[in-house]
Amino acid sequence: MKRELENIPLSDTQRDMLLTIENVLEQAWVFRNTPVPDRCMNPENISEVVYYFLQDKGAEYRAGLLYDRAKAEFDARMEEIAALPPKEILDHAYEKVIKEEFLGELEQGLDEWETDTLLTYPQPLAALYTEWMDNDFSFWDSIRGTVEKTVEKQAADLRRCAFHVNGEPPVEMKDFYDLHGDELNDTGLEPAGEVER
Numbered sequence: 377m378k379r380e381l382e383n384i385p386l387s388d389t390q391r392d393m394l395l396t397i398e399n400v401l402e403q404a405w406v407f408r409n410t411p412v413p414d415r416c417m418n419p420e421n422i423s424e425v426v427y428y429f430l431q432d433k434g435a436e437y438r439a440g441l442l443y444d445r446a447k448a449e450f451d452a453r454m455e456e457i458a459a460l461p462p463k464e465i466l467d468h469a470y471e472k473v474i475k476e477e478f479l480g481e482l483e484q485g486l487d488e489w490e491t492d493t494l495l496t497y498p499q500p501l502a503a504l505y506t507e508w509m510d511n512d513f514s515f516w517d518s519i520r521g522t523v524e525k526t527v528e529k530q531a532a533d534l535r536r537c538a539f540h541v542n543g544e545p546p547v548e549m550k551d552f553y554d555l556h557g558d559e560l561n562d563t564g565l566e567p568a569g570e571v572e573r
Contacts (some may be wrong), residue, residue: 377404380426389551390430393437404429405562435488442491443482446501450475470504478504480504486523492556493527498536498550503530 379399386394400555408425417428453475457468476502486494494500507526508519534552545553 377401377408377426380422382422384426384430386430387551387554389438390434390443391432396431396437399509407432434489438488438495439482439485439491442486442495442500443479445495446479446482449499449501450479474534475501475505478508478523481519483521488530489556489559490523490527492552493530493534494523496530496552498548500552 379389381400381404391511397403397444404426406424407429408419412428412432415428455473457465457472460468482494482500485491494503497503504522504526505531508522511525534549534556544550
């Protein structure tokens with residue numbers, strides 16, 4: 377298993393993720409011996425085990441990255457607002473409430489496609505809030521709908537390769553293209569993991 381982990385090509389995010397995991401080999405071994413419903417993983421095929429281990433742990437790690445980035449963005453914005461005169465602080469109460477709702481949605485977790493697409497934004501919370509301000513949904517439908525709409529818009533831009541520079545995606549989008557390049561190239565393919573309403 378160690379040899380497989382050392383030899384498999386890893387994205388920067390996967391490498392960073394492995395560096396944060398304590399006892400990687402022990403966790404990979406536990407993963408190997410823990411059946412996952414609806415997965416036909418052959419525990420004797422170490423390459424397959426490592427592939428699914430990286431896939432599952434990677435999805436969890438990227439979801440954590442998205443939440444942490446959005447939370448840091450939220451905290452920084454709240455500090456900016458707190459420094460305003462008291463009368464102006466009230467003008468931002470609505471922004472605070474809505475952004476807290478988005479943080480709650482991100483904390484509960486999105487599917488991989490949504491997570492990875494939102495990670496392409498330098499400020500995912502600001503992108504969600506901007507989309508929120510432009511829509512006509514009811515409040516509860518809006519939080520989830522805004523997440524989906526923001527992902528849909530960014531995915532459309534990513535499919536058009538609008539962010540490519542000299543034939544290569546910008547560094548902050550490289551992991552996304554590595555993970556989802558095939559899906560983006562297949563224009564007839566819908567993003568994986570449609571959310572039930």
